Amino acid sequence: RKEVEQDPGPFNVPEGATVAFNCTYSNSASQSFFWYRQDCRKEPKLLMSVYSSGNEDGRFTAQLNRASQYISLLIRDSKLSDSATYLCVVRRSNDYKLSFGAGTTVTVRA
Amino acid sequence: GAVVSQHPSRVICKSGTSVKIECRSLDFQATTMFWYRQFPKQSLMLMATSNEGSKATYEQGVEKDKFLINHASLTLSTLTVTSAHPEDSSFYICSARDQRERFNEQFFGPGTRLTVL
Numbered sequence: 592r593k594e595v596e597q598d599p600g601p602f603n604v605p606e607g608a609t610v611a612f613n614c615t616y617s618n619s620a621s622q623s624f625f626w627y628r629q630d631c632r633k634e635p636k637l638l639m640s641v642y643s644s645g646n647e648d649g650r651f652t653a654q655l656n657r658a659s660q661y662i663s664l665l666i667r668d669s670k671l672s673d674s675a676t677y678l679c680v681v682r683r684s685n686d687y688k689l690s691f692g693a694g695t696t697v698t699v700r701a
Numbered sequence: 702g703a704v705v706s707q708h709p710s711r712v713i714c715k716s717g718t719s720v721k722i723e724c725r726s727l728d729f730q731a732t733t734m735f736w737y738r739q740f741p742k743q744s745l746m747l748m749a750t751s752n753e754g755s756k757a758t759y760e761q762g763v764e765k766d767k768f769l770i771n772h773a774s775l776t777l778s779t780l781t782v783t784s785a786h787p788e789d790s791s792f793y794i795c796s797a798r799d800q801r802e803r804f805n806e807q808f809f810g811p812g813t814r815l816t817v818l
Contacts, residue, residue, distance in 0.1 A: 633811065635745065636809070637806060678744070687733065687798055690747070691737075692744055693744040
């Protein structure tokens with residue numbers, strides 16, 4: 592079983608729409624959770640950390656459910672520039688190593 | 702934010718040759734750097750953890766004699782793919798952890814695309 596699993600998508604949505612997707616992780620001892628964004632053929636860039644109480648950053652809302660071991664990301668009022676692959680990332684314990692999901696592709700159309 | 706550079710950004714080489722990739726933290730010191738590999742439509746896979754002044758630790762299944770890592774200074778780690786073969790063609794990305802940064806965020810380099818003919 593993969594350590595982090597994501598729905599690969601793609602999610603094709605019109606501008607202004609809301610899109611949401613989840614990921615699950617297998618290691619219950621995982622300490623920290625993140626969403627990264629990766630554009631085609633580029634390096635991943637941190638979008639936001641995910642906190643236990645859930646958190647929001649502008650149009651992006653992240654939720655963490657430790658009991659069910661899943662993380663979600665919701666994007667409101669989608670922009671064309673939101674088109675990217677979103678990577679769910681989990682940090683194992685305290686050794687700073689990151690485990691990446693394969694990514695969820697989102698395409699926002701005009 | 703912190704900047705990490707990688708060189709070269711792209712390399713094409715013949716099978717059997719060795720390729721060296723450099724990862725530099727430009728405006729911070731990184732005692733720990735990480736090397737990842739990403740195949741098309743797959744997730745980034747951690748290959749090894751590079752520690753300044755000591756031997757790298759490799760993830761299970763990664764051949765340490767094939768992927769040589771040197772972390773000679775607080776701002777530079779190198780990955781050498783020895784005797785490269787077509788199956789080593791991939792996107793190699795490094796990341797560096799700013800030891801002073803409170804949340805220990807990792808900053809990623811722009812990646813090196815390796816094509817072995």
